[in-house]
Amino acid sequence: MHTVPDGVEVVASWERACHLDNPPLLVLDAVAGFLDAHGIGSGPLTWQRIGDGHSNVTYLIQRGGECVVLRRGPRPPLPRSTHDMVREARIQKILGGHGVPVPEIVAVCEDESLLGVPFYLMSRLDGTVVTDTIPAHLSPAEQRRATSEAVVDTLVALHSIDVTGGELASLGSPEGYLRRQVERFRGLWEVNTTRSLPAVERIGNWLGRNVPTSQVASVVHGDYRMGNLMFAPQAPARVLAILDWEMATLGDPLADLGYLTATYSEAGSPVTPLELTRVTRSPGYLTQRELAERYRSRTGLDLTPLPWYQTLALWKAAIFCEAIYTRWQRGERPHDTAFGPSLETGVPRLLERAGRYAGLTATTRH
Known part of the structure; x- marks a missing residue:
């Protein structure tokens, strides 16, 4: 898990991003404020990029003993009707109610000012994704x-x-x-x-x-x-x-x-x-x-x-x-x-x- 920003991808604040050629994918103080608003953990947070996606981006966020998964779209501009995180979260909420095995949706952020695009948080599951090696x-x-x-x-x-x-x-x-x-x-x-x-x-x-x-x-x-x-x-x-x-x-x-x-x-x-x-x-x-x-x-x-x-x-x-x-x-x-x-x-x-x-x-x- 990372505890400090790594430059282009993750920054501590939007002020730290002003010199970058491209907007960051994760802004730590913005995420911390969103976690505060939803009562998720306290204190500094650590992050780790997970998954093999070449489109949307997923992070494991840990804070004060609590873990959530943050999912967001790629950097703007985004083609219309793609990378719609609000819709993706809604679909999972609906399907979860029908017994489909999906992660629990914890919170949805439609305010693009926080990370530049909407994002959502879902529960962390203790499981295995099978790709290159057999568990x-x-x-x-x-x-x-x-x-x-x-x-x-x-x-x-x-x-x-x-x-x-x-x-x-x-x-x-x-x-x-x-x-x-x-x-x-x-x-x-x-x-x-x-x-x-x-x-x-x-x-x-x-x-x-x-x-x-x-x-x-x-x-x-x-x-x-x-x-x-x-x-x-x-x-x-x-x-x-x-x-x-x-x-x-x-x-x-x-x-x-x-x-x-x-x-x-x-x-x-x-x-x-x-x-x-x-x-x-x-x-x-x-x-x-x-x-x-x-x-x-x-x-x-x-x-x-x-x-x-x-x-x-x-x-x-x-x-x-x-x-x-x-x-x-x-x-x-x-x-x-x-x-x-x-x-x-x-x-x-x-x-x-x-x-x-x-x-x-x-x-x-x-």
């Missing part, structure tokens, strides 16, 4: 399988919630969700790239011509993967919380399944920038096909069109990653020495894999 308690073969099964079963439970009435109905309109996704991301490519990658248009056109009919409507997480799940700190494998609700809305549940399976690492699959939980390449974990079959057996949904959803997932991911690559090229990610530069070839790899799900090749013109 000892989840390492035995039966726990590896149970971990994979818990990923699927938690998604099935989320998708089984009735979204036809009450507060949940206010989270979005499921009608036309898939077509809106295609059109929205087609537009995002045009404003977030400085290079020509014809596969983006080719795959986008294929998606637009082949939009499947949604079978049901559900809550859609939008970034559902093992790395956004927190597991209990002891066996058996059990999901304590689903994290990162920024892109949640109402729509087609197979969009989540398509993303989960298309980005899921398994032995023999090509490496992409979205390989964020590499451990599932190890023996004992379910394969992509087994994940999908378990989901199908529990929901009864027809997975014949799943390749379309997998194509959509990787095509969207390529466009999102291109925006990160462009910001890195412009010098807006000065401390990013690995992920940003890797996207020069990483984005084309995502598009190549998306094209394979669509049945398109690099030379196909449809």
Whole structure:
């Protein structure tokens, strides 16, 4: 844990930030004042950046024996309708009331003067996020399988919630969700790239011509993967919380399944920038096909069109990653020495894999 500011990212006060080229992400006296207003701890605070997010930023804040997690968006300017922390907190409050495992929302700050953007505080959970290493308690073969099964079963439970009435109905309109996704991301490519990658248009056109009919409507997480799940700190494998609700809305549940399976690492699959939980390449974990079959057996949904959803997932991911690559090229990610530069070839790899799900090749013109 840090007790002193580290310059660009964190400062003691706004007065200390006046000489910086970019606004800080954390202003300690502003956060302390917000904690005071909500009766959270006392005295000096310590902080630690946590998570693997390349978009929103999350900090563990400790003060006087109390711990909370602070989540905020990136530095302004922010694209409209993205990085909406107030909405993200509201979604979790609503879903928590429906039994979805989410962190408790402690407080929400809509006042942008404190940190430059809205933010919220949530409870700290004692758990494990599985990414590069397998926790000892989840390492035995039966726990590896149970971990994979818990990923699927938690998604099935989320998708089984009735979204036809009450507060949940206010989270979005499921009608036309898939077509809106295609059109929205087609537009995002045009404003977030400085290079020509014809596969983006080719795959986008294929998606637009082949939009499947949604079978049901559900809550859609939008970034559902093992790395956004927190597991209990002891066996058996059990999901304590689903994290990162920024892109949640109402729509087609197979969009989540398509993303989960298309980005899921398994032995023999090509490496992409979205390989964020590499451990599932190890023996004992379910394969992509087994994940999908378990989901199908529990929901009864027809997975014949799943390749379309997998194509959509990787095509969207390529466009999102291109925006990160462009910001890195412009010098807006000065401390990013690995992920940003890797996207020069990483984005084309995502598009190549998306094209394979669509049945398109690099030379196909449809």
